[in-house]
Amino acid sequence: MADEANTSGNGLEFDEPGGLSRRSFIGTAASAGVMLGVAGAVRMPFARADRPAESRPARIAKNLIFMVSDGMSMGTLQLADLQCRLKRGRASNWVSLIESGEVTRGLVDTRAADSFVTDSAAASSAWSTGVLHDNRKISWAPDGSLPETLLMRAKAAGKATGLVTTTRLSHATPAAFCVNLPDGNRDEEDRIAWQMLERPVDVMLGGGARFFDPFLAEPGVADPFEVVRDRTQLETSRDSPSGKRLLGLFSRSHMAFELDRDLTEEPWLPDMTVAALERLARHPDGFVLQIEAGRVDHAAHYNDAPGLVGDQVAFDDALGSVLEFVGGRDDTLVVITTDHGNANPGLTDYGQRGIDGFEVLCNAQRSLQWVVRELGREWTAPALREAVRAATTIDLDPEDVDLLLRARRGERVDPLHMRRAEYGAIGQVLANYSKVSFVSPNHTADFVEISAMGPGCELLPGFMRINDVHPVLVSALDLPPTAATEAGAEVDG
Ligand SMILES: [Zn+2]
Known part of the structure; x- marks a missing residue:
């Protein structure tokens, strides 16, 4: 599992900008003045004089x-x-x-x-x-x-x-x-x-x-x-x-x-x-x-x-x-x-729904990593429901279980491409209960x-x-x- 590999835990590594060498980045920034491409703009604001x-x-x-x-x-x-x-x-x-x-x-x-x-x-x-x-x-x-x-x-x-x-x-x-x-x-x-x-x-x-x-x-x-x-x-x-x-x-x-x-x-x-x-x-x-x-x-x-x-x-x-x-x-x-x-992350629902959601978060006993390790290779609907219940007290509804099993099979279930790993899918499904949602996995x-x-x-x-x-x-x-x-x-x- 890529999760232990490095800080970009989901294996969703930041892609290094390709094509231009460091020197040509600097050269581009220096010669292009205000007409910078975005790549040059990364370096431009960091002059030592700042x-x-x-x-x-x-x-x-x-x-x-x-x-x-x-x-x-x-x-x-x-x-x-x-x-x-x-x-x-x-x-x-x-x-x-x-x-x-x-x-x-x-x-x-x-x-x-x-x-x-x-x-x-x-x-x-x-x-x-x-x-x-x-x-x-x-x-x-x-x-x-x-x-x-x-x-x-x-x-x-x-x-x-x-x-x-x-x-x-x-x-x-x-x-x-x-x-x-x-x-x-x-x-x-x-x-x-x-x-x-x-x-x-x-x-x-x-x-x-x-x-x-x-x-x-x-x-x-x-x-x-x-x-x-x-x-x-x-x-x-x-x-x-x-x-x-x-x-x-x-x-x-x-x-x-x-x-x-x-x-x-x-x-x-x-x-x-x-x-x-x-x-x-x-x-x-x-x-x-x-x-x-x-x-x-x-x-x-x-x-x-x-x-x-x-x-x-x-x-x-x-x-x-x-x-x-x-x-x-x-x-x-x-x-x-x-x-x-x-x-x-952000708590993002109003009134009682937000209060109840945050209580769900506070009652959790285990991490999502524990859930995924508990499931191992056995991603069945009953095992998934049981692991999530044990970790979070949440009873997943059948539609959410179905969505997670499809995500596990590699189907695209989230409009955001980078949220393709199983963790991101579970996290967003649980956001329906805890009301804490995330912008990306990065x-x-x-x-x-x-x-x-x-x-x-x-x-x-x-x-x-x-x-x-x-x-x-x-x-x-x-x-x-x-x-x-x-x-x-x-x-x-
Ligand atoms: Zn860091």
């Missing part, structure tokens, strides 16, 4: 906690907040922060160097290096240079570093914060895993054991690491006096969706967040930590509203743990954002929210391209410039 000048923060941040809900459309933020208000009687942590006025906020245009719609690799590389990247590239700039990544810059400045994610650790968002991958792309996760082991990242917690274990089995490779494999071992590691690097590999591939998680085996995102913060906070010169709720993106690709909200709420609970950590301290910059919208070009608090947050522009986040981080932490990053700065000039 970027805000780096300025000095009022105070220097010792630590940076960079929180990413991957693929979070604004509807995802809203649905999770509504669930928090209904189930817990209070707003989500993120919306509470916004409500309080304690955060500096901005809108981010997430475009990649070669695409209006970004992927996670280009987005994370832009945050990490300050250079706009092409989709699928991991801190390998369009001009072929290898700009130094944020974690390696932080390490060079004497800070501890960490990555926490619910996807494979070798997935694009954590990878681009520490790895440079020349002559390749995000799919080469064995290469990425090897670099992550070689590079001095102090804490790495997530999934992806299948890419790390073959290396760890080689003589000596595991020696610098304290390796933990489940929730109990992670808990025990919190008291460990070990000076070793902490490596948590809690799943062969991605970690489970929050709705499907085995509570005794896998830690959830707040567990990993607390463990990482405790370990990193021992470091006298501060730390840089990325925390990613990576499966929010996958649930959006699957058009799975309950799965999406489950993982977004876990992200929000991780934010709660971060807020506990920074409470009373004034030395930590916290950035909360996403790398792009995905599928743009990332979107929407502007996204960024919120920041702590020293340096005042540097955040109100509106920015995604690589403009990077100089804010660097200035807030007062990281010294490097030869590599200076070279990188020439890229889009």
Whole structure:
């Protein structure tokens, strides 16, 4: 199943623009002036001069906690907040922060160097290096240079570093914060895993054991690491006096969706967040930590509203743990954002129908991935009805069952061509019950929210391209410039 392959979970990959080379893109844009084709217009607005000048923060941040809900459309933020208000009687942590006025906020245009719609690799590389990247590239700039990544810059400045994610650790968002991958792309996760082991990242917690274990089995490779494999071992590691690097590999591939998680085996995102913060906070010169709720993106690709909200709420609970950590301290910059919208979910029916629909969503027990795996190859009407009922309490009506079986046979049942995979069809059928519908199974070009608090947050522009986040981080932490990053700065000039 393509679902485990990468961020474009449904196998509906973004097609790279064909025909024109990168150089001729630039040439076209430069020579055609205002008569640009659309392909040229992708690159045109990103001249280096557009970027805000780096300025000095009022105070220097010792630590940076960079929180990413991957693929979070604004509807995802809203649905999770509504669930928090209904189930817990209070707003989500993120919306509470916004409500309080304690955060500096901005809108981010997430475009990649070669695409209006970004992927996670280009987005994370832009945050990490300050250079706009092409989709699928991991801190390998369009001009072929290898700009130094944020974690390696932080390490060079004497800070501890960490990555926490619910996807494979070798997935694009954590990878681009520490790895440079020349002559390749995000799919080469064995290469990425090897670099992550070689590079001095102090804490790495997530999934992806299948890419790390073959290396760890080689003589000596595991020696610098304290390796933990489940929730109990992670808990025990919190008291460990070990000076070793902490490596948590809690799943062969991605970690489970929050709705499907085995509570005794896998830690959830707040567990990993607390463990990482405790370990990193021992470091006298501060730390840089990325925390990613990576499966929010996958649930959006699957058009799975309950799965999406489950993982977004876990992200929000991780934010709660971060807020506990920074409470009373004034030395930590916290950035909360996403790398792009995905599928743009929205509750979209009025009055009682919308209320009842949202209750259906809140009562779901399992993800759509669980439904599809439960069915396996046995897509019969009774099995389908039973799996959907078990996951969501929804009783599919016969017409919906028939439509899904036809979709499974490859018939076109949706006017939108890209919604051809079974997940999209189930997601849209369930929208008849939950009233949460999706625009597509792919990332979107929407502007996204960024919120920041702590020293340096005042540097955040109100509106920015995604690589403009990077100089804010660097200035807030007062990281010294490097030869590599200076070279990188020439890229889009
Ligand atoms: Zn992403």
